[in-house]
Amino acid sequence: MKYSLFSLILIVMLGNSCSTGKYAASNKIYKQQAKAFASELKKQPAGVDSAMMAGQWVGTTNFGMRKPNFVIIHHTAQTACDTTLRTFTLPRTQVSAHYVICKDGTINHMLNDYLRAWHAGNSKWGNVTDVNSVSIGIELDNNGFEPFSEAQIKSLLDVLKKLKKDNNIPTANFIGHADIAPKRKVDPNKYFPWQQLAANGFGNWYDTANVKLPENFNAMQGLRIIGYDTKDSVAATRAFKLHFVQQDVEAKLTDADRKIIYDLYRKY
Ligand SMILES: [Zn+2]
Known part of the structure; x- marks a missing residue:
């Protein structure tokens, strides 16, 4: 009994000390799904030969990847970063974000920026109704009722700077989950420093x-x-x-x- 408890503690400690080990299973699922999308992208579209769309396939030589045009900021409404990482790596939850930023400023990148995370849900901004398809989702570890730490905001600003530059995202398009889903959501909470973000070029003031x-x-x-x-x-x-x-x-x-x-x- 004494030994088995000791080994259990040892296993937990080893598991915690190695984050890639901890998420090895979900990382494997990520890789499999990314591979499936990659082979989908390689395919020549099939629809052109159907009765509805008779015609021939002529692949153009000029194209790129679609880029996100919005950033949506959230608070996790959970009590620890690890809890959120776990939530976003369990298939049954059906929720995710591109980035999760912890209170100590640690940035967890969870999804290639070109791919569609499931963070916005039923939402609308202007005439955009499929916000997930056009946005990057960033979750800040915060229980919903507390201020955001300086380290966390500093990391957020670093991520935003890169995203804005890489994707040419307009200043106005850095908004919150509550902005796009006012009936359902209240994140990020009232302590979120929107004015500070705007002063750095992320969102209007x-x-x-x-x-x-x-x-x-x-x-x-x-x-x-x-x-x-x-x-x-x-x-x-x-x-x-x-x-x-x-x-x-x-x-x-x-x-x-x-x-x-x-x-x-x-x-x-
Ligand atoms: Zn949210």
């Missing part, structure tokens, strides 16, 4: 110092132009305030809030 609000300004139309799904105006208002106001996330627009929307929507 506002300056209302000289804004004079036109009397007939339609704030909901403004939110729609920014990208929010305004079908549920209460949810859209809350999501906007979580991102741009933060200290007050009541679903009620003050004149100050309306000024922010007026200044912002002209930047989109």
